[in-house]
Amino acid sequence: MTRADNIPAPAVRRLSLYLRQLEVFLAGGKPTVSSRELGQSLGLSAAQVRKDLAYFGQFGHAGIGYRVPELIHRVRRIMGTDKHANVLIVGVGNLGRALMSFRGFTKHGFEVAAAFDKDPSKIGERVPPGEGLLIQPLSAMPAAVRKFSIRLGVLTVPAPAAQSAAEAMVDAGIRAILNFAPVTLQVDPEVAVSSVDIGVHLEQLSFRMNGSVS
């Protein structure tokens, strides 16, 4: 079940926010939560929360609300983050290095299992130095994807290298790309792409700050 069709994309995006907030309630020892409380903590209406959750199943209990641990478990299952998965990183610059030490991967069931770069001077290096992961050339990607059953790749190369790096990832067997390069990747629509462009975020804030100018 849980057809991804029919479900509005914005509802899927919010599901992640519900999960994140539910974990806060769990840590606070709250056994159940109402759609009103959950919505309020995220700046959403109660109706929105109920409708979103209802797309994925019947999780609530009339008169009670949603049982926090139960709902967390079920949302994790829907997201597919209830099981461990390996990821790889392509591009070991400032941001790539920062992400290699990012705790959030573990929190969501992911582990960085391999790292790649085009620059020969970085290949063979370990990040973090000493005990860390070995930086490998892009040519080693297909073998790593097979060895660690990797389906998701993080792309942190400079803009001009992004499209060709993405193609190398897809050729190596990657099925989903988290793209930090400020580029619209042209890849097979079967491959899921999610982009984080910090420049775009800065511009949005600049626009909203200036409100409206002549």
Place this chain on the structure above:
Amino acid sequence: MTRADNIPAPAVRRLSLYLRQLEVFLAGGKPTVSSRELGQSLGLSAAQVRKDLAYFGQFGHAGIGYRVPELIHRVRRIMGTDKHANVLIVGVGNLGRALMSFRGFTKHGFEVAAAFDKDPSKIGERVPPGEGLLIQPLSAMPAAVRKFSIRLGVLTVPAPAAQSAAEAMVDAGIRAILNFAPVTLQVDPEVAVSSVDIGVHLEQLSFRMNGSVS
């Protein structure tokens, strides 16, 4: 003019993408671009591009399309990224350090003018070491905001510290926050907030990869 009201939020988001792509065309020496070409390069329809741009003014030329340098100039002006602005960073962990060396700020007219952290062992340190920016305590924020006329702040502290750090930023005079903490910040609605949650992006990809599961 250019009322921010009336204009759909998704259109404003896409305006940044248009600008990014226009810069690619400019670098390629393309003097004009049609809504069809611009849309195709971003995976959008021509009608979408025309309608989006028309919200902000009449930029096109019948029979010709849009003149690339002219449109870049006008979009930058609309975004408010045609003039220099200082920003500050709160939270000098892995991600904060990576962002302090991030070239994208300059590209969009921003400069990191000050950096803050709560951890006394980091205060007084320079990032990058030697010539870099001095890490200051949060108490120094109001003075820095005044001195450098800072309106935008980047928040890269751990989740539990995010809400209070955001409040300190707003109290210091910050008007827009780029938030990397996995938290929904509760601040005055006058303050613009844009959040980047890497965990949420990973989860979206996980969901879309699994397509639909039992």
Place this chain on the structure above:
DNA sequence: CACTGTGAACTGTTTCACAGCA
């Protein structure tokens, strides 16, 4: 003639309001 700008039709999303249930 190739193109934009735009009202009108359409599609998708959110909000409302209430029946049903523990």
Place this chain on the structure above:
DNA sequence: TGCTGTGAAACAGTTCACAGTG
């Protein structure tokens, strides 16, 4: 009573199709 789940209504965003223009 307090709450969910859900059709129906309202709203928002996108696509269509074409008149207008250099």
